[in-house]
Amino acid sequence: MRALCEFTARTGDLDLRFTPAPSALEGMEGHRAVQQRRGAGYEAEVPLEGRFEDLHVRGRADGWNATLQQLEEIKTYRGTLDGVRPHHRALHWAQARVYGHLLCQARELPGLKVALVYVNAATHEETVLVEEHTAAALQAFFAEQCQRYRDWARAEAAHRQQRDAALAALRFPLPAMRTGQRQLAVAAYRTAQGAQDGEGGRCLLAQAPTGIGKTLGTLFPLLKAMPEGAGLDKLFFLTAKGTGHGLALNALAQLQVAPTPAAPLRVLDMQARDKTCEYPGSACHGDACPLARGFFDRLPAARAAALEQPAPWGAPAVRRVALRHGICPYYLSQELVRWADVVVADYHYYYDSAAMLYALTRQQDWRAAVLVDEAHNLLERARRMYTAPLSQFDLAAARQAAQGRVRKALDALQRQWQALNKAQGEVDYRTCDEVPPALLAAVQRAVGAVAEAQADQPLPPGDPVLAFHWELLHFQALAEQFGPHALFDVQRAGAARRTPASTLCIRNVIPAPHLAARHAAARATVLFSGTLGPPAFYRDLLGLPAGTAWLDVEAPFAAYQLQVRIAPRISTRWRDREASLAPIADLVAAQYARQPGNYLCFVSSFDYLQRVAAALARRHPQVPLWPQTQGMDDAGRAAFLARFTEGGRGVGLAVLGGAFGEGVDLPGTRLIGAFIATLGLPQVNPVNDAMQRAIDEALGAGQGYACTYLYPGLRKVVQAAGRVIRTEHDRGVVVLMDDRFQRAEVRALLPRWWRVERD
Incomplete structure (x- = not known):
């Protein structure tokens, strides 16, 4: 019923001026206060359902007062009643009238009163607005809403049938899967299939190395699983960074030109509001922004135009449709979520406390699957989401x-x-x-x-x-x-x-309590990354269920492709920083002289970077250097990476864990080696020490240090080293500059395929 009324009944302006919304608890208390006042014979939470041709509509009316012959729809508000926006009030009336029709039909009533009962959350004072209708009038209203929705629903059912038929026939777009890619695809497919057998909330943690095609290797099996069994409604591909959007969209485009007919797949790329706002200085309401004025009146035509468009709903395409119809591109993209098959979006659209995709999944009872790209980033992102x-x-x-x-x-x-x-x-x-x-x-x-x-x-x-x-x-x-x-x-x-x-x-230290419900709401969740170990660390902190499957895909690379050396006579501890500068500079210069080419040198901070750069320039001026600068913008980052050309020579200096430590693809001779002069351990400070103690108390003594310092640090090291070998044809070197890399607990966290030597 809610979906029907939201589709047909909203009119007027988009109005996002702050209106103090009651909490869920206040809403329940407001409903309870009204229902308890009504006395004997009052029916609360009345289940109703009905049909219009092939549409089945169901829901629960808040109350029925048989004495007054009055059906009540209860809405809680804060502040003044004038704060309830017109498009919300139109939706409330539509819901009440539909319930009125369903009640008349169920109990064979000739007519009734339909009441909106607005309850002040603070005082529980009621304002009752009443309409009186005959059963025939309510039936006509219901029929009108259903007729408007029916054509869309039929078109959607036809699309779903065509989509599922095409996905069932979908073939992998390349001649063969890469080593490890098939293993990943099979595990992802089985996770989705298991969920469709009736077990919702199934999860897979998949650690898979760079170079096997993780994006295509997870999208393909989930798309194949969509039409199987009861079927999936939606697939959410969630990313930590903007670059992940491009990778997902490129993979989906590959699948659309596979050696089978292109699937009529509706792909929506959700962009941040600040990137899509046409009037950044204006508030989101009709009095301030022309694209909010009459938004809901013009939305149906814009939505129809978008659905007729064969191309994916990328940001430029959505913008063109929105501006052609005079509405906001950002909020048009939010409306299109309901009609999309695949949504590519940032983590926060599903995992944040006010996440739109999660809320819609619950409200619309969608069978959704979630792919979490570069999932090692989810822990820190979730901590920030639930920190205030x-x-x-x-x-x-x-x-x-x-x-x-x-x-x-x-x-x-x-x-x-x-x-x-x-x-x-x-x-x-x-x-x-x-x-x-x-x-x-x-x-x-x-x-x-x-x-x-x-x-x-x-x-x-x-x-x-x-x-x-x-x-x-x-x-x-x-x-x-x-x-x-x-x-x-x-x-x-x-x-x-x-x-x-x-x-x-x-x-927030452990986001598990906040994320667990979101994992459970999805039919299947696949979290994948090149660095997701140890699995218990991510399972416990991310709130994954006990039965979460673990997959560790073997790297497609041979040990001879990458020479890994430890420099045991260098210490990058804080107290040894000054003494480390000359040995680091000499080691970098020696490797560069032995094998000229492009290298990246990672250190722990910008201060340390400047000191290493100065030592290199002073002791070995013949080595070309280009250091990362603090606050580098997109153009600066692009210029930094542009220095890494095929056959080029020089050393780029960067901060570990920053823009160049992951998500950077420099195959061939664009990058032939990396120096890592840090374990990447987070700074020892009172906040991190307090987090360590909290994890010790929650997960057991000894877990705090590993979870707070060791695992996050070594993850950054492995990610940075992963920039060197990108294909089966690459060769390179990684030099780990710190004596602590010799420790057993550190070596255990390095990739198994590495053959580590000592200098």
């Missing part, structure tokens, strides 16, 4: 801009904050076992005050109060879910200890 810092400087800016009750609430929050600062004493950083209740209460009051004031008089985008309010909302939501998976910490702001300000943070 609050700056006292931002509070100060909000207080300065606030007035009336909002200023009073923010002043009260400032007092609680200052009490924490006082308890901090002379300590720069400390953690607490919980979010202090008095602080959380002050946050909740401030959130409520801003929401009520905003409902009365909306604040403009960029207002310090509104900006701080968004931060408070995120903090409040995570505080309500606080547990052993997170830290609450207080950190002094500024270098001077007497600075009377701090940063409060709910810091």
Whole structure:
């Protein structure tokens, strides 16, 4: 029923001005308050269903008052009722009228009253809007909605049939699969097939080396699995970086020109809002942006034009359709998700707390499969998604801009904050076992005050109060879910200890509790990367189910292709940095003289990079150097990589874990070697030490150091070294510059196919 009304009943402007939305708990409490007031004979949560030709519509009406002959649709709001936008109210009326028809049909009623009951989340005060309809009028309304939806539904069913037939016949686009690629494809296919046998939430962790074609090796089997059994509705290909979009789209294009008829596959490339906004200085509502004005009135024609377009829905194609119909490209792409077969998007579209793809999967009951590209990045990305810092400087800016009750609430929050600062004493950083209740209460009051004031008089985008309010909302939501998976910490702001300000943070350590429901909502999830070991580390921290399958694909490369040497007489520890400069410079120069060509030298920080570059320039000026610079933009990164030409000579200096440590493809003689002068271990600091202790408590003693320092560091090392050998024909060298690379626990994390030597 919801899908029907959302498709047919929304009219008017797109209006994304902040309206204080009630939480799910407030919504349930509002429903319960109304239902309990109605007395004996009132029916709550009435299941209803009906048919129109080949459409089956079902749902639950919030309430039926037989005494008044009144069907009620209950909606909870915050602030004032005027804050409920017109397109939302039109949707609410449509839902209520459809339920009215279904009830008249089920109970053979001649007519009834249809009521929208708006409940204030704070006071539970009701505003009841009533319409009276005959059964015939409601039946006509229902028929009109269904007729508008029916043609689309039939076209969608026909598309699905054609799509599934084409995918069943789909063949691999290359003459043969590469070594290891078939193994990966079979495991991915079995994961999806197992889910379709009735076991939702099946997961696969797949570690597969560079060069086997992971993108094609996961997309092909999942597409083949879509029409099998009950069938998959959607496939989400999720990436950590923009480069992943291009790889996925190229692989899908390859499949479309496979030696079989092209599948009528609707591929949608979701781009970030800031990259697609046509009026970045305008707010998203009809009074400010011409592409929001009348959005829902013009959406049907734009949607139809997009569906008639055979090409994939890339950002340029969606933009052309949107502008031709005078609507926003970004929000058109969001609407097209419902009609897409494959969606290529950033991680946050499925894994974030407000993730659109996850919400739609739940609402629409989609059978979706998820491919997570370069999945080693998901841990840090998820930690950031579920971390909420609050700056006292931002509070100060909000207080300065606030007035009336909002200023009073923010002043009260400032007092609680200052009490924490006082308890901090002379300590720069400390953690607490919980979010202090008095602080959380002050946050909740401030959130409520801003929401009520905003409902009365909306604040403009960029207002310090509104900006701080968004931060408070995120903090409040995570505080309500606080547990052993997170830290609450207080950190002094500024270098001077007497600075009377701090940063409060709910810091996620183990995102598993947040991600587990998202894995369960997908029929199948395949997480793949060149570095996903040890599997227990990712399984435990990412919230994967106990039965998650593990696949470690053998590299297609031979040990003779890559010479790996350890330089045991070099230490890159902090205390040894100065002493390491000359040996590093000499070793790089010696290797370059022995085998001239293009090399990358990775170090731990920009400061260290500058010192290594200076030592090289001073001691070996004949070696061409091009260092990465801090804050390098897209053009700078492209220029850096352009220096790596076939047959070229020189040494690029880069920071490990940065832009050039992964996702860079320099085959052949464009890159013949890498020097790695660091273990990549995260900085030892109070925050990381606190995370180490939290993981020890959650997963067991000893796990904290490995999970916080060792595994993330060595993952970056292996990723950087993986830039050297990209094909079966490449040859190269990797020099690991630190004595700690000799340790057994470190060697165990290096690729099995490496044959490691000592200098």
